[in-house]
Amino acid sequence: MGAGASDTSAKTAQDLQGKLYEGLQYSLDSIGELLTFRYDAPDGAVHVWRHAFDLRDVQSSDSKAGVRILYHYTNELAFLNIGDLEQSSTELFASLVDSRAHFGKGVYASQHEPSAFKLRVRILLNNYSNGSPGCCADDPEHARVLSEWGDANPSGHRAGFCIPIIAPEQLAYNIFQKQTPDLAEKQTQDPTTGKLRPIRLGEDYKGRAIHRARDVWVLRSVDTSGKVVNASVDADSVLELLKLRLRKLRDTDGDTGPATLDCMSELAGRLAGRAQHAEAEKLQRECLECLRDKLGNDAPETLLTMNNLAILLKDQGQPEEAELLFREALKTSRDKLGNDHEHTLLLAGGLAILLQDCGQLQESEPLYREVLEGRRRRFGKHHPDTLGALNDLAYLLKVRNELDEAELLYRETLDGRREKLGNNHPEMLNSMHNLAALLQSQGRLDEAEAMYCEALEGRRNKLGEDHPSTLNSANSLAGLFAAQGQLDKAEPLFREALQGRRAKFGDDHPSTLASLNNLAGLLRARGQVREAELLFREALQTSRLTLGSDHAKTLAFAGNLACHLRDQGKLKEAAPLYREALCGTQAQMGESHPKTLGLMFNLAVLLESAGEMKEAEELFREELTRSMKENGVSHPDSMESAGNLVRFFQEQGRVTEAQELIVKIRRAVA
Structure with missing residues (x-):
């Protein structure tokens, strides 16, 4: 990108042809998953998305009509929204109320890129002042705008990030x-x-005159009813652009060129976000192999790619290889970069999540605490990354049933985000949602319901009805209503979440599959067994095709369908599903994991109902043995397992054996 319009047009043309732009005034950088061009203004950096937000397909427009290249300036959170790799559509948030839509409802932009403004404060003055963008630093308006919309703004600097837009003239x-x-x-x-x-x-909505030096454009997207909405494009169009770009880069730069590898990594990340795991894994492995050969095993780029591949493998249900990669990369990063380096903390956090998912909670906790302390040292206690680490540790403690400390950490996160970001910020609403989930697990259902409702209302107002976070809130509130037995209230929310996730993510996305399963479970509880079975089957079949037969979600769906079929008396069809779920869960989680033992019990009950008493008894005994070994004899789970075996003996008329087991357990406990 350059300062002139010709450079901008050249960048856009190259972007659409799949070519990588090279501009003298911009350097290559990244923010999270998003690759950027960075413009280093004297008063701070402006990150520009390396792609363009293409609105030419929005509404039917004359194919001969011209297009206009514009630039939307925003803060980091809204910028990162376009990089949400799981969404099937990407949005730019429009100004939809008079207090923000001074020149009409829509997305606000300028025809000037960062290098044309030269300074970030001029971008702010152009966007938020009726005066001249070039006013002097001693002008009171200069100080006001900088104070309200610069680094002091709770949501972040509003000129630090830029999204190029290709818009039809008519919009x-x-x-x-x-x-x-x-x-x-x-x-x-x-x-x-x-x-x-x-x-x-040239006047705003109050009739106030605007300085002629301002360059403000409003992009107006409407829905089928004519209502102005957030500008939205199909995220898969970026996938196609990246595929085209990768093919061209392989031809021009070779398979191992830096630009080729950057494109390969970005494409793999977006494919993984769209649940196209096989293609994503192939690219990540190729990228890692090239980086090992080209830069070595300890290069930061190699370590980040190892992290990305490990996450992908974890999400595909391949925890063993993922753990090996995480451990190798983490050890290398500690040795090469130090314990407080961001790469090290990133890898430690990734390994902690994997271990937690595999039930290895004792090993994951010190890693979570290491990440939290490291980020406190690097960034301070109120930095978003620090608060994120605090949130992750709170979630682990919740899983470990250490609910009092978890609540303290969740509340600290909530208070920190409220103070730093304000009451309506999406991250603050995330914290409210998480605390509600904890309160629900504590049985404080009235408090949880009030907080879920507040989070849902806030997300609907801030993010829109179909935003992933809004759909998560609807799903969680539905789950709470279901737990309270308020099935009439739960069903429409579960349906809302499913419909929204189908539209947003597609039929085969893990979130959509989770919604299928949730709604099926509710319908099963309401006695609507036919529709429930159809949804259970759809979730399992799609998960097998998308995630693989050994994935944890697939195994869970198999167990749920088995349970439903068992209740319908379809024992012959349920038994192999239980065996599949038990075998896979045991291989992944271990022979004494609570999920393994739960499936073992369910299969034993089914076999008992089917009259296969010998195998049923073997499973009841095995479950009891494993539980006592893992938890101790006096643990509630072990006592419940002993009670199950006692009941089995009694119903078989084996009263002596039942009494002997009772005496044995009492002696062991004493």
């Missing part, structure tokens, strides 16, 4: 040339005559 409204329809309908009271008059070109 773009320049404030000095054409008014949006909603602004054209407004009137203001003329201060001279006292009469109402229409808003003029």
Whole structure:
């Protein structure tokens, strides 16, 4: 990117042809998963997305009509929203209320890229002041805008991030040339005559004149009813662009060129986000092999790629290889970069999550605490990364049933985000949602319900009805209602979550599959067994195809369908599903994991119902032995397992054996 319009047009043309742009005033960088061009202004960096937000397919437009290249400036959170790799569509948030939509409802942008403004403060003045973007530093307006919208803004600097937009001319409204329809309908009271008059070109919604040096455009996207909405494009279009770019880079730079490897890594990440795991894994492995050969095993780029591949393998249900990669990369990063380096903390956090998912909670806790302390030292206790680490540790403690400490950490996270980001920030709403989940696990259902409802309302207002976080809130509140027995309230929310996730992520995304399973479970409880069975089968079949037969979610879905079929008396069909779930879970989680023992019990009960008493008894005995070995004789789970075997003996008329087992257990406990 350069300062002139010709450089901008060249960048856009190259982007659409799959070529990588090279500009003298910008350097290559990244923010999270998003690759960026960085412009280093004297007052701070501006990160520009390396792709363009292409709105040419929004609404039917004349194919011969021109397009306009514009730039939307925002904060880090909104910028990262376009990089949410799991969404099937990507949104730019529109200004939809008068207090923010000063020139009409829509997405606000400028035709000037960062290098044209030269300074971040000029971007802020252009966007948030009616005066000149070039006013002097001693101008009070300069100080006001910088204070309200610069680094002191709770949501972050509003000129630190930039998203290029390709927009049809018919969607773009320049404030000095054409008014949006909603602004054209407004009137203001003329201060001279006292009469109402229409808003003029170059005035805001209150009739105040705007400095002619300002460059403000409003991009207006509407739904089928004509309502102005957030600008949205199909995220898969970025996939196709990256595939085209990778093919061209292989031809021009070779398979191991730096730009090729960057593109390969970005494409793999987006494929994984869309649950296209096989293709993503192939690219990640190729990228890792090239980086090992080219840069060595201890290069930061190699370590990050190992992290990405390990996460992908974990998500595919391959925890053994994922753990090996995490451990290798973490050890190398400690030795090469030090314990407090961000790569080291990232890898430690990834390994902690994997160990937690595998039930190795004791080993995962010190890793979580290491990440938290490291980020406190690096960033301070109120930094978003620190609060994120605090949230992760709180979740682990919740899983470990250490609920009092978990609640303290969740509340600390909530208070920190509220103070730093404000009451309506998405991360603050995330904390509220997490605390609600903890309160639910403590049985404090009224408190949990109030907090879930507040989080859901906040997300609907802030993010929209179909945002993934909003759908998560709807799903969680439905789960709470179901737990309270309020099935009539739960069902529409479960359906809302499923419908939204199908539309947002597609039929084969893990979140969609989870919603299928949740709704099926509710319908089963309501006695709507036919629809429940259809949904259970869809979840299992799709999970097998998408995630693989050995994935933890697939195994869980197999167990759920087996349970449903067992209750319907379809024992012959249920038994192999239980065996599949038991075998896979035992291999992944271990022979004494609670999920393994639960499936062993369920299969034993089914076999007992089917009259296969010998194998049923073997499983009841095995479950008891493993539970006592893992938890101790007096543990509630062990006592329950002993009670199950006693009941089995009694129903077989084997009263002596039942009594002997009772005496044996009492002696062991004493």
